[in-house]
Amino acid sequence: MRDLLFKISCAPRLPYRHFFFHSTPLCRVEFVFMLVSIYHIFIDRQILDRESDMHQNTHNNALGLKSKDEQRIAIDAVVGGKDVLAVLPTGFGKSFIYFAVSGITRRPAWVVSPLRSLIRDQVDGAGALGLNAAYIDGTLDKAHEKDVIRRLFRNELDVFLTTPEQLMRVEFDALFQRTNPSVVAIDEAHLISDWGGYFRPAFRGLGERIESLRWHYDTPICALTATADAQTQNDIKNVLRMKDPLEIVRSPMRNNISLSAKQSDNPLCEAVKAAVKAWHNLEGKGAILLYVLRQKDVDLAIGALMGSGVPIHHIGGYHGGMPDDKRDEMQNWFRRAEKPIMVATVAFGMGINRPDVRYVIHGSLPASVTRYLQETGRAGRDGKPAKAICFWSRNDVQTYQFLFGRRPMGWMFEKLYNAVAGGRLLKWDENDVAQVVGYQDIGVIRQLMDIATGHGLVDVVQDVPMIGVKDQHVTFNALEKLSRRDREGVFSVMRILQSDDIRSALKQAVNETDLQAIQNISAPNLKPKPSISML
Known part of the structure; x- marks a missing residue:
């Protein structure tokens, strides 16, 4: 081609058609190939320029948001194929990371999220930024689900969201290979540690499942959460089987939230009084969150609020025992209502991104420092002043001790493992397990069975239990630490509030659990400089 270009450049200035029709056939063929090559070079250059501009603009405002340093670093790492664990405060914009990755790479982001309400919020958020998003969470009818799969198969989606349980479906294997996702994002990743054993065993299987999906493309994993101490961070990395992940950790505390607490003989009553006073002090469309310990406390607090003169249409209730459609209705109401008071258990909160929550009031001790940070962090996401007030009683500690007492203990796992190893447990049945363990609370036994299989301590094939791990002591220690952490968490919160x-x-408790900020990370080589606290 170089010789041909030289001949053309040295030839008399004749029209191209003259050259084409008066040259040899071989020269004409070379000329055509040259034009095709020049066209492809031009197109490739346009694509590279567009992608470069998009990459740069994404950090500045391509999706309608101004990116922060931590977001930019995470985006660069994931686009570069690196696993990322990002612990960033509530309201920081963690979803922007995988939205931007999808926009830069022109390949869909697969997002695994724990709650249907959170998934639907993310679909709405993606749509507001001009991205095509859809979800499969187990609630769609067959026609709707088929439509989502069709759109995913045709590469019409920028963001695809699902739950841990749904990700286990075998038909997702072919879809994953077809779409070649830009990232697998795990939202609210701390639940791998919190829920992976007791409530959602599918969380513990995420690492193995994602590894089986991404073997061909080596798709990067991005684990996102607002709060995770050092132990939880290690749990996330181990369960997800992350490969030398870049860790971006920033303090969850925000200076615009004032913190106060009061010990009381009747903390629920005090919390209701504080909520009534706060409601009268609200200006504009501000909102109030009132957290209570038990489901029955939701009804008690709502009745007390009504008796104190707060109109019923300004009061909402939420707890885990409500039907799904009722919970969805309450979440939507809270997002739109003017001056709402939401009375709720800890089941409410994740994914509820209302920026003008002016008060978060607790009517009991939070279960842990992490919970306290998460729940108070729902206030003041707009950056304006907000208040977090906690009323508590020593009776709360006794209530938690009772609740934690109805969870499996370390010795139960050891007895179960030894029974399986010794051939004394022939059927995976809760009554048989209760007999070999020597504990008759069926609720605890069911949790024991879920955790044992979820953590890989026991494998079950056609109702026959078998040994699941070689080094069972590692699993025993991990489960014992998890149980001990639950029990110690409430005492840590009590010491802080006193x-x-x-x-x-x-701040001291956060630093002790290595929830420190990382600043000035060099984006090109992704090597963090020494961290300093931003509290």
Whole structure:
């Protein structure tokens, strides 16, 4: 081609058609190939320029948001094929990371999320940024689900969201290979540790499942959460089988939230009074969250609020025992209502991104430092001043001790494992398990069975239990730490709330669990400089 270009450049300035029709056939063929090559070079250059501009603009405002340093670093790492664990505060914009990755790479982001309400919020959020998003969460009718699969198969989606349980479906194997996702994002990744054993065993299988999906493309994993101490971070990395992930950890505390606490003989009553006073002080469309410990406390608090003169249309209730459609209705109401008071258990909160929550009031002790940070962090996401007030009683500790007492203990796992190894448990049946373990609370036994299989301690094939791990002591220690952490968490919160300076005490507790900020990370080589606290 170089010789041909030289001949053309040296030839008399004749029209191209003259050259074409008066040259040899071989020269004409070479000329055509040259034009085709020049066309492809031009097109490739346009694509590269467009992708470069899009990559740059994504950090500045391509999706309608101004990116922060931590977001930019995470985006660069994932686009570069690196696994990322990002622990960033509530309201920080974690979803922007996988939205941007999809926009830059022109390949869909697969997002695994724990709650249907959170999934639907993310679909709405993606749509607001001009991205095509859809979900499969087990609630869609067959026609709707087929339509989502069709759109995914035709590469019409920028973001695809699903639950851990749905990701286990075998038909997703072919869809994953077909779409070649840009990233597999795990939202609210701390639940791998919190729920992976007791409530959602599918969380513990995410690592193995994702590994089986991404073997061909080596798709990067991006685990996202607002709060995770050092132990939880290690649990996330191990369960997801992340490969030398870049860890971006920023303090979950925000200075615009004032923290206060009061010990009381009747904390629920005090919390209701505080909520009524706060409601009268609200201006504009501000909102109030009132957290209570038990489901029955939701009804009690709602009745007390009504008796204190708050109109019923300003009061909502939410707990895990409500039907799914009722919970969805309450979440939608809270997002849109003017001056709402939402009375809720810990079941409410994840994915509820209302920026103008002015008060978060607790009517009991939060279960752990992580819970306290998460729940208070729902206030003041718009950056304006907000208040977090906690009323508590020592009776709350006794209530938690009772609740934690109805969870499996470390010795139960050891007895179960030894029974399976010794051939004394021939059928995976809750009554048989209760007999070999020597504990008759069927609720605890069911949790024991779920955790044992979820953590790989026991494998079950056609109702026959078999040994699932070679080094069972590692699993025993992990489960014992999880149980001990649950019990110690409430005492840690109590010590913090008893201190004269809650923020300083919380800062110390956060630093002790290695929830420190990483600043000035060099994006090109992705090597973090020494971290400093941003509390």
